[in-house]
Structures are given as structure tokens and as C-alpha cells.
Amino acid sequence: MVRANLVLAKWEAVGHLPSFDEYQDATLDEFGIYLTLISLFMGMDHDICKKEAYEWLKSRDKLVRAITLISRVANDMFGYQDDMSRGYMTGSVNCYKKQYGVTEEEAFTKLSEMMVDASKMLNDEFLKPINVPNQVLKVVNDLSRTIYVFYNKYDGLTRPAKVKNHITYMFVDMI
Numbered sequence: 012m013v014r015a016n017l018v019l020a021k022w023e024a025v026g027h028l029p030s031f032d033e034y035q036d037a038t039l040d041e042f043g044i045y046l047t048l049i050s051l052f053m054g055m056d057h058d059i060c061k062k063e064a065y066e067w068l069k070s071r072d073k074l075v076r077a078i079t080l081i082s083r084v085a086n087d088m089f090g091y092q093d094d095m096s097r098g099y100m101t102g103s104v105n106c107y108k109k110q111y112g113v114t115e116e117e118a119f120t121k122l123s124e125m126m127v128d129a130s131k132m133l134n135d136e137f138l139k140p141i142n143v144p145n146q147v148l149k150v151v152n153d154l155s156r157t158i159y160v161f162y163n164k165y166d167g168l169t170r171p172a173k174v175k176n177h178i179t180y181m182f183v184d185m186i
Contacts, residue, residue: 023099034102039083056146065142073136074136080126081126087102107122
């Protein structure tokens with residue numbers, strides 16, 4: 012994560028706009044999905060085999076890549092206007108426009124299609140036979156659902172008031 016953020020900072024400092032492929036290679040680790048999932052596994056009940064869960068996670072590169080791609084692209088798409096207003100150019104939309112020579116609208120369309128494809132890949136990975144406890148799958152599935160809540164037509168991390176209703180419902184109204 013630190014290396015990915017360092018690459019982004021270097022690009023920003025010199026005004027470099029990478030190709031979309033270069034951007035993806037450098038930034039997909041920046042979201043820290045592996046780190047988040049491993050941290051969640053460590054916090055699970057003692058009767059869950061954490062080593063087994065970790066080994067399973069390492070073997071599911073497509074699953075983690077799908078969650079990461081959805082997170083990265085959604086963050087960039089829904090935070091695009093805010094980023095542009097701050098002069099921050101390095102994001103999926105601009106990098107895609109640069110690499111493929113397309114308009115902003117075409118880039119948004121293609122990136123949305125990529126997110127749909129990644130969602131299909133995620134579903135395919137969940138349907139494969141597994142040898143880990145259901146609680147492990149629940150943690151991974153809950154993380155992917157959380158991403159959808161935070162990036163449902165807006166950037167919920169930049170504008171947390173947008174997700175306030177969800178949080179209030181989960182922690183106050185349900186009690």
C-alpha cells in the first residue's frame with residue numbers, strides 16, 4: 012500500500028499521467044483489500060482456522076482482484092468531479108481516456124462495464140467449491156457489500172453524510 016501511494020505521489024509531483032494499464036498495475040494494491048481481509052480474519056472467533064482462511068485467500072487471486080478493481084474504479088468514478096476540482100488528474104477516468112483516446116463519457120461507460128465484469132468474476136469465485144468455514148466467506152462477502160454501499164452512485168468516503176442513513180440503520184435503528 013505504501014509503495015502504491017508513493018508511486019501516485021511521484022506521478023502527481025512530476026505531473027505524469029500514466030496509461031490506464033500502468034495506473035492499474037500501480038494502484039490496485041493501494042486499496043489494501045488483502046490487508047483488510049487478513050485483519051478481519053485475525054479478529055474472527057478463535058475456533059476459525061485463520062491459517063486455513065489465509066491460505067484460501069492467497070489462492071483466490073481473482074476474487075481479491077475483482078473486489079479491488081471494483082473498489083478502485085468506483086472510487087475514481089464517483090470521486091472524479093471532486094478530484095478534478097482539486098486538480099488531481101491521476102485516476103481511472105483520465106488514465107483510460109489517455110490510453111484509449113476516448114471521451115469522458117466513453118471512459119465512464121467502459122469503466123462501468125469493467126465493474127460489471129469484475130462483479131461477475133466475484134460471483135463466479137464465490138460459487139467455486141471451497142474448504143473454509145462459512146464465516147470466512149461471510150467476511151469477504153460483507154466487505155464487497157460494504158464497498159457497494161460506499162460507492163453507490165457517489166463517493167461515500169469523501170462524502171460520508173451520504174452513507175449516514177445506512178450507518179444509522181445498522182447501528183441505531185436495528186437495536
